[in-house]
Amino acid sequence: xxxxxxxxxxxxxxxLYNLTVDFCRxxxxxxxxxxxxxxxxxxxxxxxxxxxxxxxxxxIVNDFVLDDKMxxxxxxxxxxxxLLLKIAINSIWALQISTYMDVDVRQTIRNx
Numbered sequence: 069x070x071x072x073x074x075x076x077x078x079x080x081x082x083x084l085y086n087l088t089v090d091f092c093r094x095x096x097x098x099x100x101x102x103x104x105x106x107x108x109x110x111x112x113x114x115x116x117x118x119x120x121x122x123x124x125x126x127x128i129v130n131d132f133v134l135d136d137k138m139x140x141x142x143x144x145x146x147x148x149x150x151l152l153l154k155i156a157i158n159s160i161w162a163l164q165i166s167t168y169m170d171v172d173v174r175q176t177i178r179n180x
Contacts, residue, residue: 069094069155071104076148083149091155092121107151110134134169144171 069091075083085103095117098105112118114132116125148170155163 069153071107072152073144074150074152076150080150084144095120146172 070086070088072082072086073084074080087102087104089102089104094102094104094108098108108117111129111132115127115129117123117127117129148168151167151169153165153167154161155165157163
């Protein structure tokens with residue numbers, strides 16, 4: 069599986085992350101040091117991607133919404149982004165999911 073974030077600047081260009089992981093191995097041994105961990109934890113309650121391989125059923129993600137709290141750990145500058153997820157099966161790219169989003173998160177300043 070390949071996960072990348074692209075930012076729109078005169079077309080979409082790589083920004084911050086372009087990460088490839090073995091999804092089956094990752095699901096057996098989730099690693100909080102891998103940025104995909106934060107995205108996977110965010111959408112896990114809304115999906116049936118909650119077990120290790122094999123996946124011999126449809127994968128469902130339902131009612132998932134990104135909220136401002138997600139960007140506390142991964143602050144992104146204001147702009148247009150493309151989150152791209154590519155999945156390979158037997159070393160052949162079989163699926164691509166593209167999610168476009170606009171980010172305009174107001175950062176709060178904390179005193180203390």
